[in-house]
Amino acid sequence: MDIRTRFAPSPTGSLHIGGIRTALYCYAWAKKNSGKFIVRIEDTDQTRFVEGATEEVFEMLNAYGLNPDESMNNGGDYGPYIQSQRKDIYLKYAEELIKKGYAYYCFLEPEELKILQEATRGTGFRSKYRDQDIETSKKMVDEGKPYVIRLKVPENETIIYKDGVQGSIKFDTNLVNDEILIKSNGFGSYHLAVVVDDHLMKVSHVFRAVEWLPSTPKQILLYRYLGWEMPPFYHVSAILDPSGGKLSKRKGSVSAKGFLQDGYLPEAMLNFLMLLGWSSPEKREFGEKEREIYSLEEFVELFDVKDFNKSNPVFNREKLTWFNKEYFKIKTNAELKESFINWFKEYSEDIDLSNYILQDYDLEEKIGLVKERATTLMEILEQIKFFYKSPKDIDWNIKQTQNTIEIISDLKKDFVEMFTGFADNSKEWKHEDWEPRMRSIGDKYSKKHGDIFMVLRMAIVGSPFSPPLFESMQLLGKNEVLKRLTA
């Protein structure tokens, strides 16, 4: 059998990071089995449609390296891959279900419906039109009475279903609503549309979030009534917020795009996400450190549905940060520079810096100096900004300069004098040459070298925290160093 998985987001806003995780699992399962990864846009609810959301889905999948094999953008043999263009298909199958007696026309008025629903909350909703004979219903339809088509859920049946992740689950059909299949505007509902589309698109494995688990019996029934074989379903755990409930935006990004904007590397995000609810089957020796760094390729290789975890993981931003730092370290300076530039062009708001940064021949070295101290690409930018802009309004009244506060101007003068003697040809402006001289200035004042260098750091960077001072000064160049010392 051909393995075909699908990721089916709704264009109702920014793609949630959990969507990327689901897409990752779909992608990995397809790739591992030399199958196809499909993306289908589920936009049957036009009222919630958000302009640009569909584009963002594809933009994000691309950014995270999860490009589909079939989609509205790639084409494929089972299109259209967007549900708003499949309206007629759903209607056709709904009518087939009516003909077979597995669905019915429902003419409940909104008010009437509301009352009924509230009264039957927690139990299976049944419409009074459920058993109305088809002739009467057809007549009402012909008369132009607004209607929906509902699934006729069977009474007194226990549906036993085996989920690929959650295991065996039982549902009592008396508690399942007569779900709407076709809305009054003629559009198919989610429940009908997924089943029809997954079947028609020959989806072999369905991965979706656990939120969908309670709606599964409706889909099981639809497969049965339509006479189709149901593919295995995998309800993967939901990502939880540290403060409880679903991951929310209160303490940071939750959208796929938001994390990229913040300056997280897509590969770090993916690595973090893959380990949320899945663990590698690699053999572990007792006490041995376990591997946690996996590239997408390695994940595809290792991934198996049997290694899913059932319980819902909490989204731990500290761990994400750690992954990002790890990837900073793994990458060569050249690679990191590329990631940084891509990020800078796409997301940075410091456009006034773009001329400096995009034309900086030393950018790679500068990034190399800060890569171990920054946690995001945004922080890399923050930490190299001083190379391009002289510090302003330096606050000398901090604890790090307490020991030297009264000799700051003397020190600066000494350093200026000392540096002036060195060549300003960039090749000869090397920190190894002037470092010993700097130390001897420190000795002259009989202060700790660290205190002395802090004065320099403040004058040049404007902050008590910086990348290695001497290397930074070397990259800055003699003229700029002197300029900042005399400012």
Next chain:
RNA sequence: GGCCCUAUCGUCUAACGGUUAGGACAUCAGAUUUUCAAUCUGGUAAUCGGAGUUCGAUUCUCCGUGGGGUCACCA
């Protein structure tokens, strides 16, 4: 509230029914250091509670409790 799912350090997780319950993040202490980091060493920290099955339960069963999800003409 009904229904469904779930339960190992604070968090992510590992552990053929037999381990001193392991690792990672975070945290704490120490080493190193021109700042901040990074690095190295070490430490604190968990099987939700109660029954049962078993020679033996983190592991299997049941009941509580906690957590999550869901009950729309939203997906």
